[in-house]
Amino acid sequence: MxxxxxxxxxxxxxxxxxxxxxxxxxxxxxxxxxxxxxxxxxxxxxxxxxxxxxxxxxxxxxxxxxxxxxxxxxxxxxxxxxxxxxxxxxxxxxxxxxxxxxxxxxxxxxxxxxxxxxxxxxxxxxxxxxxxxxxxxxxxxxxxxxxxxxxxxxxxxxxxxxxxxxxxxxxxxxxxxxxxxxxxxxxxxxxxxxxxxxxxxxxxxxxxxxxxxxxxxxxxxxxxxGSVNPIFVLEEKLQQESATLAKQFAASLTLGAGQFCTNPGLIFVPARHAASFGESIKQELDSVIPAAMLHEGIASAYYASLSQLSKKEELQWLQVATQQDMIKAYPALAQVQVEDWLKDDLFQQEVFGCFAMMVVYESVEDLVAVANHLHGQLTISIWAEGEELSLHQSIIQLLSEKCGRLLFKGVPTGVEVGYAMQHGGPFPATTDxxxxxxxxxxxxxxxxxxxxxxxxxxxxxxxxxxxxxxxxxxxxxxxxxxx
Amino acid sequence: MxxxxxxxxxxxxxxxxxxxxxxxxxxxxxxxxxxxxxxxxxxxxxxxxxxxxxxxxxxxxxxxxxxxxxxxxxxxxxxxxxxxxxxxxxxxxxxxxxxxxxxxxxxxxxxxxxxxxxxxxxxxxxxxxxxxxxxxxxxxxxxxxxxxxxxxxxxxxxxxxxxxxxxxxxxxxxxxxxxxxxxxxxxxxxxxxxxxxxxxxxxxxxxxxxxxxxxxxxxxxxxxxGSVNPIFVLEEKLQQESATLAKQFAASLTLGAGQFCTNPGLIFVPARHAASFGESIKQELDSVIPAAMLHEGIASAYYASLSQLSKKEELQWLQVATQQDMIKAYPALAQVQVEDWLKDDLFQQEVFGCFAMMVVYESVEDLVAVANHLHGQLTISIWAEGEELSLHQSIIQLLSEKCGRLLFKGVPTGVEVGYAMQHGGPFPATTDxxxxxxxxxxxxxxxxxxxxxxxxxxxxxxxxxxxxxxxxxxxxxxxxxxx
Missing domain, CATH: 3.40.605.10 (Aldehyde Dehydrogenase; Chain A, domain 1)
Structure with missing residues (x-):
């Protein structure tokens, strides 16, 4: 040494x-x-x-x-x-x-x-x-x-x-x-x-x-x-802007082959719209041209993580990524019910690359349970209509305990370098x-x-x-x- | 549990x-x-x-x-x-x-x-x-x-x-x-x-x-x-104000039976004046009325520390404290040559109570060695004449690496509660x-x-x-x- x-x-x-x-x-x-x-x-x-x-x-x-x-x-x-x-x-x-x-x-x-x-x-x-x-x-x-x-x-x-x-x-x-x-x-x-x-x-x-x-x-x-940077989509917002949100999400997920610490690897979607929103995201992902990852080791790790997750019966795969060469990342998307998501900590571990888990929830109570269960994050995004947001203030309070940056519009990738930026968050997002x-x-x-x-x-x-x-x-x- | x-x-x-x-x-x-x-x-x-x-x-x-x-x-x-x-x-x-x-x-x-x-x-x-x-x-x-x-x-x-x-x-x-x-x-x-x-x-x-x-x-x-809160006395200052400094030091050392985290347990004195300054401090300590410590456990620990130090041949005792009851702290003072002090980390461990070690130094080089060797402290005091101070700026720089508060007048005990106070310092004074x-x-x-x-x-x-x-x-x- x-x-x-x-x-x-x-x-x-x-x-x-x-x-x-x-x-x-x-x-x-x-x-x-x-x-x-x-x-x-x-x-x-x-x-x-x-x-x-x-x-x-x-x-x-x-x-x-x-x-x-x-x-x-x-x-x-x-x-x-x-x-x-x-x-x-x-x-x-x-x-x-x-x-x-x-x-x-x-x-x-x-x-x-x-x-x-x-x-x-x-x-x-x-x-x-x-x-x-x-x-x-x-x-x-x-x-x-x-x-x-x-x-x-x-x-x-x-x-x-x-x-x-x-x-x-x-x-x-x-x-x-x-x-x-x-x-x-x-x-x-x-x-x-x-x-x-x-x-x-x-x-x-x-x-x-x-x-x-x-x-x-x-x-x-x-x-x-790093972290999984969850996005919480509320019902009314999704109803009104489903196509735009699917596009935004897929773009953020696959940007730079998903190799960002603010990459959104987790998205919470209300049950009523889960099927159609999942389909919209899938369509967006289909048109993504797979990009080379930083090196072969990172690409192998990405596919190894997907392979580990593929053994989980609770997951329903909306988009499967198959390794086609040593370096390129194909996007992947899995769906899980909130009660299953809550039971397994593996479901909130970061997969470095363009994989996301879509968690289907039913109620505000589900969101409270999620907020309490969630690990520390760099960012959390809440996509809601103005009215809707004011009805979910207790959720906002709980989520603010778990992150360094809370977004109400847009996606977590693209970190502004300014005076007000906070790029940090409770453990395990950072150690401080x-x-x-x-x-x-x-x-x-x-x-x-x-x-x-x-x-x-x-x-x-x-x-x-x-x-x-x-x-x-x-x-x-x-x-x-x-x- | x-x-x-x-x-x-x-x-x-x-x-x-x-x-x-x-x-x-x-x-x-x-x-x-x-x-x-x-x-x-x-x-x-x-x-x-x-x-x-x-x-x-x-x-x-x-x-x-x-x-x-x-x-x-x-x-x-x-x-x-x-x-x-x-x-x-x-x-x-x-x-x-x-x-x-x-x-x-x-x-x-x-x-x-x-x-x-x-x-x-x-x-x-x-x-x-x-x-x-x-x-x-x-x-x-x-x-x-x-x-x-x-x-x-x-x-x-x-x-x-x-x-x-x-x-x-x-x-x-x-x-x-x-x-x-x-x-x-x-x-x-x-x-x-x-x-x-x-x-x-x-x-x-x-x-x-x-x-x-x-x-x-x-x-x-x-x-x-806590820490030992060293005081560095420079030659000219000591020459001019020996009696006042001895009084100040003894008062700070014995205040509250020495049970302060800012208690000055270490004082560096130039060789030429060590004997007379030591004598002055001793005289001050003689007139201190021993005070009861917080509890018997703390008093026992005080005398146990002194007993451990008394086995060290490098120390010359100017004032010996003998336990006369279960609770009172009698002040104690030991003297050591700087080259011996540098060799043994025990000599900079805190003794909770009214004990101080007087370290005799010869030169600026000694002070540099001390500054480099010193553990993190809550406070460090430098007693110097204005002229003298400007000749010792590199020492000040080195000492500022080792403490949270640097004093140029007075004693470290008596921590002001204000906006500018810093009560902390490099490890082991604090963990942050x-x-x-x-x-x-x-x-x-x-x-x-x-x-x-x-x-x-x-x-x-x-x-x-x-x-x-x-x-x-x-x-x-x-x-x-x-x-």
Whole structure:
């Protein structure tokens, strides 16, 4: 097993310099990385397509998203409210004891281990959201490339290294390493590591989480492990928009061969319309041109999961997928009655790929039982007519306990990268429901509060000085202000 | 072992109602609890003094602090910025796909298990910071009273129950239970529990943390496990203020028989002045009137720790404490050379009580070695002259990696309850350095973000509606506003 001691020592030294740089310098470094990605766009897209089997349009979009999110973090750094600067001023006259001056803000956690994801060779990989949000927070990053796209990873790592040179960052603030499961475990277990970010399977994420919690010093693990992203279709809505909904659902299910963590693998349909809606979805699926999956291992796993499910007598198959080559994913759809669905946890396990289970329910009571039984999810969608929705408020309350994002229109795939996005959710969707891995607030994962008591003004971090040189929003004696 | 199923079911049902109440109602409930505590002040103080052996002045102060912090959370609820409301508005014209409306805010985690602390029968117990911040966040609480002060706990629980009645809260939003270690484990392991708060020993906190991480669904544990709160005295400062510093240090060390998690158990002193400063501290300690500890078990543990340390040849004892009865703590002080201190981890383990270790150092290099070797702490204090401080900036940087609060004046005991307080720190001070257990932001431990995508306006939580009926600060399309 590789010994990572010297890598971590380098990362730690770089971190101690890097964290002291002002936010403008960090932002310049991020901007330089974004610029580098754009400059070598053609090269990056070509190699990523080749290694991932994803079509050029998709990878081009993913590159745009990656660059966009790097710029979002650069902007966030300069806006500055993310550091949660809070100042309680002193009162030397207070009796019986004088009140000290206390100033609090977020400070980076230290060197962070980031794992690349197979399904997003750019946006969740080398210069993806985890790496960039950790760097934005002031952490150094040790990045383990995903073995499914080694050349893409090395190319993007080279672009980051170039940005480090150009913007004069300490070398070692980003280090790229390669390796398998053993290397991953060694990285997570290294005493210098202070946090871990991961996007991938439940088995992989849970193994990393367990290793991190069993360390002498447990560290936070932000593992996004996907989910089945249930859609609840209410009766009136279905009656009115059956054809559109079937189309929307089938498109979301088969997008990118279903290889998204927000892929809707579970849909709840009222009994009265189940047959016709199932037929509509089936027709949509029939016209889908099967796409290549990320690699043969993922394709095998997809068909193995279907084969395991095919042994379940409770399932009625509306669309059977037969493996016709080593790589392509044919969509599949099974139907089950709600009482059977409730009895078997296998029916809410994620099948990575374009398979969905349609659960047929009869009543509001069924929905309550489902909501209580449901595992934690990244997203839950509720498709209802306005009137209908207000009659189901208790269901909405129960479902909001089980997810990080609740949708009332559209489909869960296509995660917006903005300020309000929450891409996380109760276990087993993630290992930390208090965090997001997409959007501006992903930065908060990699920082912790520190308070300075009676620190001489000239030594205070800029964000906490009296004259507010960064011009950021701060809470001063309980009141928000920006002066 | 007690079966807690029915208790958790009640708590869960109460939670589902309680979390939907508007913040004004929650704030009224908290205010009513504060009022109840004040109304029955004499009774509460009498029983708490009797059960904890703490003097009336101290308990009176603690009651004031407890009431004050309840009111702080009530105020925080109404100010509302703590929910981190963020709105990204829709753009139906965006191409290639319309931009949805996404609104994000914090939502409560669910039923929380809180453990009472022996050393703060009021402020960290039944209606203490953990319980109140969880209730403020919208969680229900299952509270396990500390066996060291059962009557105090039951009395305060009755006051909370009264407030529940008066303010019309769902019964079961706060449930008081009693029991030992097995009960504690059962509470933490119950599937309905969604988070745990604990203040106490490293062994106790770590056992709870491990149990919570080994659940089928791991849950966050906010265990504040204390630390040795090192003070670094720099040469010039010591030269100028030796007598005052000795007095300050001895007073902080022996306050409340040393039974504070911020008790300074470690002090680093430059070699040139070690002998005289040690003598000054010793003289101060000589005049301390030994106080009764919380209970005999804690007193035995104190003397057992001292006895274990007395076998260490590297220690030179400046003040020896001999047990003279079953309950009183006599202060103790040992001296050790920095090179010896660095060799043995036992020398930075907390001794709960009024014992300190004085470490003699020679050089800045020694301080660097110490800073790198030091475990995570709640607080670190640096006593220096202004000039001196600016020469030690790299030491400050290293020390800031190891603590939640960095002090430049005064002593770590006496934790301010305000907005800027950070009472937490890297492991083993706590199990989650990203949280605080004192001050306004303690509320954030018990909430997670949820995003609502394209939710009909009338169904949105008040904090996220267009007209901002609560009048709170929100980030709208990346800009902070309050309109």
């Amino acid at each position: 590789t010994n990572f001691d010297s890598i971590f020592t380098t990362s730690q030294q770089a971190y101690l310099q890097y964290k002291q740089l002002d936010f403008q310098k960090r932002a310049d470094f991020l901007a330089s990385t974004a610029k580098g990605l754009e400059a070598r766009k053609a090269e990056v897209i070509a190699i990523a397509c080749q290694e991932s089997n994803l079509p050029e349009g998709r990878i081009t979009g993913e590159l745009g998203r990656t660059v966009g999110q790097i710029r979002l973090f650069a902007k966030l750094l300069l806006e500055g409210s993310w550091v949660e600067a809070v100042i309680d001023t002193a009162d030397p006259e207070r009796s019986p004891v004088p009140k000290p001056d206390i100033r609090r803000m977020l400070t980076p956690l230290g060197p962070v281990v980031v794992f690349g994801a197979s399904n997003f060779p750019l946006a969740f990989s080398t210069a993806g959201g985890d790496t960039i949000s950790a760097l934005a927070a002031g952490c150094s990053v040790i990045y383990k490339g995903h073995p499914a796209h080694p050349q893409t990873s090395l190319l993007v790592a080279a672009i980051i290294q170039e940005a480090i040179q150009v913007s004069g960052m300490p070398e070692g603030v980003f280090i790229h390493v390669e390796g398998g499961v053993a290397a991953g475990q060694a990285l997570v277990s290294h005493p210098i590591a202070k946090a871990v970010a991961f996007t991938g399977s439940l088995a992989g994420g849970k193994a990393i989480f367990d290793a991190a919690q069993q360390r002498e010093e447990p560290i936070p693990v932000f593992a996004e492990m 429901s208090r965090s997001t891995s997409v959007g501006a607030y992903a930065i908060k994962r990699f920082a912790r509060p520190i308070a300075y008591q009676d620190m001489p003004s000239e030594l205070l971090p800029l964000a906490l000085r009296n004259d507010n040189p960064m011009g950021i929003w701060r809470m001063v004696d309980g009141v928000f202000e920006k002066c | 007690t079966n807690f199923d029915s208790i958790f079911t009640t708590s869960q049902q109460a939670y589902l109602q309680y979390k939907q109440l508007d913040f004004q109602k929650r704030a009224d409930f908290l205010a009513s609890t504060a009022k109840g505590l004040e109304a029955r002040k004499a009774e509460v103080i009498a029983i708490a003094c009797q059960e904890s052996n703490l003097p009336e002045g101290r308990i009176t102060g603690e009651l004031g602090r407890t009431v004050g912090q309840i009111r702080l959370f009530a105020k925080l609820l109404l100010e509302g910025s703590w929910v981190e409301a963020v709105i990204d508005t829709a753009d139906p014209e965006r191409s290639p796909v319309p931009k949805p409306d996404i609104r994000r805010m914090l939502t409560p985690l669910g039923p929380v298990v809180v453990f009472g602390a022996s050393n703060f029968p009021l402020a960290f117990s039944t209606a203490g910071g953990d319980t109140i911040s969880a209730l403020a966040a919208g969680c229900s609480v299952i509270y396990k009273g500390h066996p060291a002060h059962p009557q105090t706990s039951l009395l305060v629980a009755a006051i909370i129950q009264e407030a529940i009645q008066v303010s019309g809260m769902p019964e079961g939003v706060f449930i008081h239970v009693e029991g030992g270690v097995a009960a504690g484990q059962a509470l933490v392991s119950h599937p309905i529990a969604k988070a745990v708060a604990f203040t106490g020993s490293l062994a106790g906190g770590k056992a709870i943390f491990d149990a919570a991480q080994q659940r089928e669904e791991p849950i966050p544990v906010f265990a504040e496990m 350095s990203r949280s605080t257990s004192v001050g306004a932001y303690a509320i954030k431990r018990f909430a997670r973000p949820i995003a609502y995508q394209d939710m009909p306006s009338e169904l949105l939580p008040l904090a996220l509606r267009n007209d901002n009926p609560m009048g709170i600060w929100r980030m709208v399309d990346g800009v902070f506003e309050k309109c």
